[in-house]
Amino acid sequence: MTGSGTTSYRRLGVAQRRAQLITAALGLFAQRPPEDVSLDDVAAAAQVSRPLVYRYFPGGKTQLYEAALRSAADELELCFAEPQTGPLTVRLAAALDRYLAFVDGHAAGFGALLQGGSVVETSRTGAIVDEVRRTAAGHILAHLQVPEPGVRLRMTVRTWIAAVEGASLTWLDEGKRPPVEELRDWLVDHFVALLITTAASDEQTARVTRAALALEPADGVVTRLVRRLGPVLAEAGHLL
């Protein structure tokens, strides 16, 4: 191992070396909160010397953390890309599968970052996280085919994204329960419910919702949700 490590040490170019250090750091941040990861740990994981880590990241752990976060944000934003065809709930489920796999794979770092109060947090890390949220919102609005979303629709999409983040943190906190497929289905149901609820008091959202529902298949997610609501609402006849 040491032999092959030394070989790769010599052969890597600047960009590759940088990427290797970031990958090593991401691996550690996935397992432990950033404050429990030292540059020595990163050097050991990448099988290089501490001075080499400092040569690439002279700003130390903060700079390395920002670079790792930048890299993770790029990866996360790729999760959101989904062709604009087929039922909206199917597209949403596909994007959520990738997002939740990311959360699963970066558990500790994801939690530390979003929970705040981490020693390596800076205004730049905050801006990166915010950019990911904005990108996610942009994707959803594009799928809803709304070139000029009003305040209520923007708020609906951003609120659901906050809910997904909150649910993901709770999921990690609860030892990854319920099973990830159940979480994904529930988050899709939640999106449908929130969109329909907002449609009840906002005309633009109502138009978007009608168009989205028209694309849903008769035996799909929305039908299943509506059918399962029967027993819940059976005794609430006085409200209907």
Added chain:
Amino acid sequence: MTGSGTTSYRRLGVAQRRAQLITAALGLFAQRPPEDVSLDDVAAAAQVSRPLVYRYFPGGKTQLYEAALRSAADELELCFAEPQTGPLTVRLAAALDRYLAFVDGHAAGFGALLQGGSVVETSRTGAIVDEVRRTAAGHILAHLQVPEPGVRLRMTVRTWIAAVEGASLTWLDEGKRPPVEELRDWLVDHFVALLITTAASDEQTARVTRAALALEPADGVVTRLVRRLGPVLAEAGHLL
């Protein structure tokens, strides 16, 4: 002004002086993010000298910020207390009115804290914010009368709380639009929709939801929501 300031300077006891400095700090944090508030600003707002601020908060701005946050958290937790009588949606609306008034009154500080990346953020400030969330969740579960909530119900409540935070930040971001009453009504609708949606796939939540719906009046929030859904779902007959 200076004369009366000097008089109050002499007369205040330790606890009162501490409270006065925290109130002055909260006033400034409400208008500007913490990084733009100096101890000189706090001293000027409280009409005292900078050394006096340091005597009470030898840890400087971080300590003062933590104390201000602690005080704000205590105030916020008082918002959640609501008698356990009447329809759940009415109780929720009353608590949300107080919470949103708090958000409105502490705009800059609230935003800075929850958006993260603030220079004064520490693991202690993160713990205080987390405690407020846990307290809010505890209140809601108590109102739902669930002594032993399962993972799905816990996740539902915590996810809605994350959604409320996200919506509040978006509301500040959008220049406090839509009007606060509209935001409150929408958040109540959102809670009802999320509870019913979760009830569709979780037996405990279904029991709780049936009991909550039984207490709702025929001309209340839930009925209005259901009625307004008619036109949205009119063209989605193939799903029902």
